[in-house]
Amino acid sequence: DAGITQSPRHKVTETGTPVTLRCHQTENHRYMYWYRQDPGHGLRLIHYSYGVKDTDKGEVSDGYSVSRSKTEDFLLTLESATSSQTSVYFCAISEAGYNSPLHFGNGTRLTVT
Amino acid sequence: GDSVTQMEGPVTLSEEAFLTINCTYTATGYPSLFWYVQYPGEGLQLLLKATKADDKGSNKGFEATYRKETTSFHLEKGSVQVSDSAVYFCALRGGAEGDKLVFGAGTILRVKS
Numbered sequence: 683d684a685g686i687t688q689s690p691r692h693k694v695t696e697t698g699t700p701v702t703l704r705c706h707q708t709e710n711h712r713y714m715y716w717y718r719q720d721p722g723h724g725l726r727l728i729h730y731s732y733g734v735k736d737t738d739k740g741e742v743s744d745g746y747s748v749s750r751s752k753t754e755d756f757l758l759t760l761e762s763a764t765s766s767q768t769s770v771y772f773c774a775i776s777e778a779g780y781n782s783p784l785h786f787g788n789g790t791r792l793t794v795t
Numbered sequence: 796g797d798s799v800t801q802m803e804g805p806v807t808l809s810e811e812a813f814l815t816i817n818c819t820y821t822a823t824g825y826p827s828l829f830w831y832v833q834y835p836g837e838g839l840q841l842l843l844k845a846t847k848a849d850d851k852g853s854n855k856g857f858e859a860t861y862r863k864e865t866t867s868f869h870l871e872k873g874s875v876q877v878s879d880s881a882v883y884f885c886a887l888r889g890g891a892e893g894d895k896l897v898f899g900a901g902t903i904l905r906v907k908s
Contacts, residue, residue: 713894715895715896724884724898724899724900724901725839725884725898727895727896730894730895732894740895772838772839774839774896776894778894780826780827780846780888780889780893780894781827781844781846781889782888783829783841783844783888784841784888784896785841786831786838786839786840787838788837788838789837789838
């Protein structure tokens with residue numbers, strides 16, 4: 683299995699509080715991604731990174747920010763959590779090249795009350 | 796933009812039945828195609844991939860052939876087991892969306908003993 687660790691695995695937080703999710707990889711892969719998974723919506727891309735300090739928005743980026751100061755870490759921050767951000771969040775990593783698959787972490791279940 | 800369409804589920808089969816999950820895609824260029832599987836409470840695992848026309852990906856008894864003429868990548872297995880019960884996602888990478896992985900909505904498979 684690809685070396686991907688997401689933390690925390692579960693979190694409950696209150697509306698309006700900031701939350702940071704962490705993705706750590708040991709594979710030295712160039713690309714890292716954050717997805718959210720919701721019933722009826724499948725997997726939707728929030729943000730991704732194609733190198734240290736190089737990031738771009740996905741289809742559902744509003745309310746989220748990311749940072750990548752090191753190859754191995756990709757942080758997802760909810761500046762002010764809302765109930766609509768209750769979801770399961772998955773990190774993924776990939777080598778460069780369209781032939782390369784994405785490898786996914788085990789997810790973080792976030793509940794905003 | 797790119798898109799992936801999967802047959803709607805849930806698909807319910809008896810053990811040892813033949814499985815087909817249809818997947819068609821729309822994309823520019825020559826994308827790579829992937830099937831992922833997600834077991835309850837877990838992240839997505841790569842099941843198989845194909846990177847060019849007429850390639851056949853296979854793994855754990857599952858197969859899929861990249862058919863460019865019909866823009867399809869149907870997943871098949873000759874004899875399913877209860878342990879195959881999961882959600883299956885078809886995806887592509889390398890079309891107009893570049894390094895992003897474009898997912899289908901997922902198909903729930905339930906196998907009864």
